[in-house]
Amino acid sequence: MPSTPAKTPRLTGEALHAGYESRRVLDGVDLAVAEGQLTVLLGPNGSGKSTLLKTLARTLTPSAGRVCLDGQDIHRRNTREVAQRLGILPQGPSAPEGLTVRQLVGMGRFPHRRLWRQDAERDARAIHAAMAYTDVAAFAERSVDALSGGQRQRCWIAMVLAQETDLILLDEPTTFLDLKVQVDLLELLSRLAHEHGRTLLLVLHDLNLAAAYADRLVMMRDGRIVTSGTPRDVFTATHLKGVFDLDARVLEDPETGSPICVPTPRRGARPSARPASPTVDRRCIS
Numbered sequence: 134m135p136s137t138p139a140k141t142p143r144l145t146g147e148a149l150h151a152g153y154e155s156r157r158v159l160d161g162v163d164l165a166v167a168e169g170q171l172t173v174l175l176g177p178n179g180s181g182k183s184t185l186l187k188t189l190a191r192t193l194t195p196s197a198g199r200v201c202l203d204g205q206d207i208h209r210r211n212t213r214e215v216a217q218r219l220g221i222l223p224q225g226p227s228a229p230e231g232l233t234v235r236q237l238v239g240m241g242r243f244p245h246r247r248l249w250r251q252d253a254e255r256d257a258r259a260i261h262a263a264m265a266y267t268d269v270a271a272f273a274e275r276s277v278d279a280l281s282g283g284q285r286q287r288c289w290i291a292m293v294l295a296q297e298t299d300l301i302l303l304d305e306p307t308t309f310l311d312l313k314v315q316v317d318l319l320e321l322l323s324r325l326a327h328e329h330g331r332t333l334l335l336v337l338h339d340l341n342l343a344a345a346y347a348d349r350l351v352m353m354r355d356g357r358i359v360t361s362g363t364p365r366d367v368f369t370a371t372h373l374k375g376v377f378d379l380d381a382r383v384l385e386d387p388e389t390g391s392p393i394c395v396p397t398p399r400r401g402a403r404p405s406a407r408p409a410s411p412t413v414d415r416r417c418i419s
């Protein structure tokens with residue numbers, strides 16, 4: 134993958150209100166996406182995570198407030214220029230029938246192409262690197278619609294990586310992936326942030342994976358940000374109850390120190406014959 138970007142991007146949302154026709158979703162969101170870090174947006178279904186991502190990526194225009202990229206209103210900036218800085222993978226993307234993996238990944242190069250100037254060599258290098266990084270090169274010539282859900286998801290991520298943007302926004306990128314592949318993907322995204330200086334903002338539903346890999350967590354509910362900060366700051370039983378209405382204990386991973394959420398089953402939902410507790414040194418931290 135290419136080295137650290139020369140200039141670190143700065144993406145902020147200021148007092149954002151946004152929604153769909155008569156439906157108001159975002160209700161005064163302020164967010165500065167931490168540069169060169171991996172931030173994960175968490176919240177219950179329908180809390181406005183995708184709406185926030187789309188608004189930050191200027192797919193959706195806010196009804197009030199503004200999104201700034203490097204201090205300038207993103208809606209006043211040239212579309213191609215924004216696409217060279219910011220890549221977004223929406224939820225459940227779909228590819229035209231028969232499109233091969235290589236062609237899909239190549240679509241990530243569109244913002245860098247011009248009618249009168251094309252750098253075929255740089256495009257080929259970026260496509261090759263993105264496919265190698267996401268481990269999809271083996272099926273480069275296969276049709277995207279003939280792949281498994283997990284393989285397809287990796288191809289979409291390769292497309293975003295081929296765009297070579299400093300800012301990467303991914304909406305539920307781990308959907309369809311088995312646990313091992315989810316972990317591999319989060320390690321890859323974490324390396325992009327920490328070794329290559331990219332700024333990543335992801336929506337995830339797995340609380341424990343989010344707490345293990347994120348530098349920062351942002352929790353949303355009802356179109357507002359309830360809390361944000363490091364996983365240890367944000368991942369508390371009080372926030373899990375307040376944001377997700379989830380009864381859970383928060384323990385500490387004895388090796389990494391990351392917080393772990395353990396839902397508390399309600400009476401009657403517990404298995405009747407419980408196995409003996411494993412002798413793991415887990416300390417309750419909240």
Ligand SMILES: Nc1ncnc2c1ncn2[C@@H]1O[C@H](COP(=O)(O)OP(=O)(O)OP(=O)(O)O)[C@@H](O)[C@H]1O
Nearest residue numbers: 153156158176177178179180181182183184185224
């Ligand atoms: N295109 C749309 N038109 C109208 N309403 C929409 C549209 N997209 C989303 N909504 C509504 O906006 C609200 C927020 O949706 P959004 O997709 O942002 O939530 P989310 O937190 O990403 O949810 P999930 O975790 O289920 O993906 C929901 O009530 C949803 O029904």
